[in-house]
Amino acid sequence: MTIKKVSKSFETHFGNQYRLFAAPGRINLIGEHTDYNDGFVLPAAIDKKIYLAIEPSDDRMMQVFSVDYDEEANIAIDGPQPEMPHWALYSYGVARELLSAGHHIGGFRAVFSGDIPTGAGLSSSAAIESAFAVALNELFQLDADPMSLAKTGQKAEHNYVGVRCGIMDQFASFFGKKNHAMRLDCRSLEHAYFPLALQGYSLILADTRVKHSLASSAYNKRRQQCEEGVALLQQKYPAIKSLRDATPELLTEHKDMFDREVWMRCIYVTEENQRVLNACDALQQGDMEKLGTLMFGSHSGLRDRYAVSCKELDLLVETAENTKGVAGSRMMGGGFGGCTISLVKTGALEPFRDNASAAFTKAFGHEPLFYDVTTGDGAGELSETR
Ligand code: ADP
Numbered sequence: 001m002t003i004k005k006v007s008k009s010f011e012t013h014f015g016n017q018y019r020l021f022a023a024p025g026r027i028n029l030i031g032e033h034t035d036y037n038d039g040f041v042l043p044a045a046i047d048k049k050i051y052l053a054i055e056p057s058d059d060r061m062m063q064v065f066s067v068d069y070d071e072e073a074n075i076a077i078d079g080p081q082p083e084m085p086h087w088a089l090y091s092y093g094v095a096r097e098l099l100s101a102g103h104h105i106g107g108f109r110a111v112f113s114g115d116i117p118t119g120a121g122l123s124s125s126a127a128i129e130s131a132f133a134v135a136l137n138e139l140f141q142l143d144a145d146p147m148s149l150a151k152t153g154q155k156a157e158h159n160y161v162g163v164r165c166g167i168m169d170q171f172a173s174f175f176g177k178k179n180h181a182m183r184l185d186c187r188s189l190e191h192a193y194f195p196l197a198l199q200g201y202s203l204i205l206a207d208t209r210v211k212h213s214l215a216s217s218a219y220n221k222r223r224q225q226c227e228e229g230v231a232l233l234q235q236k237y238p239a240i241k242s243l244r245d246a247t248p249e250l251l252t253e254h255k256d257m258f259d260r261e262v263w264m265r266c267i268y269v270t271e272e273n274q275r276v277l278n279a280c281d282a283l284q285q286g287d288m289e290k291l292g293t294l295m296f297g298s299h300s301g302l303r304d305r306y307a308v309s310c311k312e313l314d315l316l317v318e319t320a321e322n323t324k325g326v327a328g329s330r331m332m333g334g335g336f337g338g339c340t341i342s343l344v345k346t347g348a349l350e351p352f353r354d355n356a357s358a359a360f361t362k363a364f365g366h367e368p369l370f371y372d373v374t375t376g377d378g379a380g381e382l383s384e385t386r
């Protein structure tokens with residue numbers, strides 16, 4: 001078990017005075033490419049986590065051991081940034097961002113490990129940031145609120161890892177609540193919890209294990225096309241600040257103003273925002289079939305209108321559509337690879353896995369990987385004794 005592994009490793013490296021923290025990865029039920037358009041997302045924290053054992057030290061060094069990489073990083077928290085292993089950038093970034101925000105933190109000794117698949121779109125990176133942010137907040141009694149700690153993690157990722165992520169991942173890792181999904185308004189950062197009462201259904205991820213190189217150039221192009229659409233709409237409607245302020249009806253009314261491709265991108269975003277709001281209604285009504293239909297709708301939009309899917313993702317979703325008992329399925333994350341998320345009647349999990357595996361292997365020559373996910377709580381200290 002990962003917690004035991006972390007405790008044992010801490011004892012071997014640093015002794016037996018430490019506190020234990022954990023922070024989860026996340027899924028996103030629906031709301032893709034809406035975050036940078038000031039729209040809505042619907043993530044949930046999962047029961048796969050980063051576990052961290054940590055104690056303060058009286059020097060100004062961070063001494064961190066990664067169990068999973070079997071490697072130690074020993075870094076002064078002040079002064080210029082030294083060379084370090086990639087995995088250490090996340091904790092170093094959090095420490096540095098806390099210092100730049102004016103918090104007083106000292107050195108620390110830490111050991112961490114996790115069971116979140118890395119690079120699969122479950123945000124193992126945000127989980128590391130959240131685990132360290134919540135731990136340093138407690139250890140040094142910073143009294144920072146969770147949203148500012150989530151933003152610290154996001155800044156660490158921007159400024160030290162070099163990934164310009166939105167706030168969803170760190171938000172979900174901090175604010176997650178078991179058996180709940182959270183609607184986050186990416187403009188105001190207001191959020192609301194909705195019961196994710198799966199009763200008889202399960203969530204399963206299928207990992208294509210591919211990442212097409214198109215991803216980052218296409219991402220930049222989509223952002224630019226959304227901005228172009230907003231600029232056009234603003235000529236008629238100055239109050240529109242982002243696609244969040246537009247509706248599918250408005251876009252349809254003004255279709256002839258637009259370049260065809262830009263219009264497709266923009267209408268997708270407005271439709272996806274509405275799907276998120278409808279998905280929240282479905283959760284409130286406990287209507288999993290309705291949620292599933294919206295997920296299929298999200299995938300069609302991402303494939304046909306936003307054009308960020310790929311043949312591997314499409315085949316998995318198509319198999320889901322053709323398997324009895326699958327309520328919904330869609331690509332999750334930026335696109336061009338990564339995972340699909342599917343909502344499946346628990347009894348249909350095995351047929352779905354078998355069908356998807358067979359079709360996928362036949363088409364692409366390798367098997368997809370499957371991860372069962374259940375929801376879990378957000379980042380915090382673990383009370384269990386060691
Ligand atoms: P994602 O956040 O989607 O999982 P990223 O590429 O953003 O993918 O983050 C993965 C990186 O985070 C890894 O390359 C590694 O540096 C770090 N990481 C994730 N999990 C662990 C772990 N258990 N131990 C050490 N480093 C980890």
Ligand code: MG
Binds near residue numbers: 123124126
């Ligand atoms: Mg990440």
